[in-house]
Amino acid sequence: MLVCLGKESSNAGAFEAAQHFAVNILAETQRDVSAVFATRGINRFGSINWRRGDLGDPILEGSTAWFECRMHDRIDAGDHIILVGNVQSYDHSTASPLGYCRGTYVSFQLEQDIVAGRNRKTRVGAILEAQGRILFLASKSGMLALPTNRALGAGSEPGTLRGDLAALGVSYDLDFLYSVYEENDTDTLNVFYRGTAAAVPSVGGVIGYTPEEIPLDRLEGNALRKLMCRYINERLHARFSVYAGDATVGRFKIVVDS
Numbered sequence: 001m002l003v004c005l006g007k008e009s010s011n012a013g014a015f016e017a018a019q020h021f022a023v024n025i026l027a028e029t030q031r032d033v034s035a036v037f038a039t040r041g042i043n044r045f046g047s048i049n050w051r052r053g054d055l056g057d058p059i060l061e062g063s064t065a066w067f068e069c070r071m072h073d074r075i076d077a078g079d080h081i082i083l084v085g086n087v088q089s090y091d092h093s094t095a096s097p098l099g100y101c102r103g104t105y106v107s108f109q110l111e112q113d114i115v116a117g118r119n120r121k122t123r124v125g126a127i128l129e130a131q132g133r134i135l136f137l138a139s140k141s142g143m144l145a146l147p148t149n150r151a152l153g154a155g156s157e158p159g160t161l162r163g164d165l166a167a168l169g170v171s172y173d174l175d176f177l178y179s180v181y182e183e184n185d186t187d188t189l190n191v192f193y194r195g196t197a198a199a200v201p202s203v204g205g206v207i208g209y210t211p212e213e214i215p216l217d218r219l220e221g222n223a224l225r226k227l228m229c230r231y232i233n234e235r236l237h238a239r240f241s242v243y244a245g246d247a248t249v250g251r252f253k254i255v256v257d258s
């Protein structure tokens with residue numbers, strides 16, 4: 001775990017001496033907590049709920065993830081110092097994390113609002129990875145598609161993506177929004193998530209391919225081929241971006257909550 005700490009921080013001395021520290025990943029609903037920690041000269045721990053972890057470091061209530069680390073190294077990096085932590089314990093929840101980009105907080109939950117606010121057809125799908133394999137559904141003709149339905153749904157609601165995945169017996173987590181694009185000819189808004197599944201289910205019609213094995217010529221439609229090519233490339237570099245646009249032209253960006 002790396003943390004880049006500005007040398008002008010009033011806490012620089014404490015981190016110079018510290019043998020351990022905690023990193024809290026705030027949830028999307030915790031902008032106020034972020035503001036507290038970005039404000040100098042106040043009693044930060046007096047106004048929020050927190051507890052001590054095993055090493056004594058502060059674990060903030062409501063964080064979507066936390067990591068308690070032993071100090072492994074400190075690296076001088078100009079006006080910052082890089083703290084390298086060896087993770088001793090951690091936990092996480094399903095809450096969306098709070099992001100920050102170009103001076104604005106970033107909402108990963110925004111896609112839900114986009115879908116809810118539009119009066120048109122939607123297709124919600126998932127790129128699900130299980131043990132390095134991506135799940136596809138094969139049609140009788142041998143063409144491949146990702147699992148999709150008209151809505152994300154909740155639990156095992158029939159007629160939704162979650163319902164379909166439950167019916168296939170897939171145990172999974174949707175990690176983040178990966179692509180939002182409009183198909184203007186069919187007036188359909190496509191929303192694809194990236195997720196992780198425990199295993200490729202042994203059900204007829206479900207196939208798991210490693211990224212190198214995916215037969216691109218058997219993917220259903222150009223938009224899916226493009227989506228998967230980007231995914232394979234970004235996965236190789238372990239850097240994922242969010243796509244927003246239409247089926248042919250769009251921008252890769254983080255969807256910013258205004």
Ligand SMILES: Cc1cc2nc3c(=O)[nH]c(=O)nc-3n(C[C@H](O)[C@H](O)[C@H](O)COP(=O)(O)O)c2cc1C
Pocket residue numbers: 004005006007008009010011012034037038039040041100
């Ligand atoms: C979203 C966000 C992320 C930040 N990330 C860092 C960071 O990675 N490193 C850092 O030194 N300061 C970061 N800051 C700035 C500090 O929070 C800010 O300088 C703070 O006032 C420092 O207080 P201190 O001097 O008590 O440490 C960030 C601020 C915000 C709002």
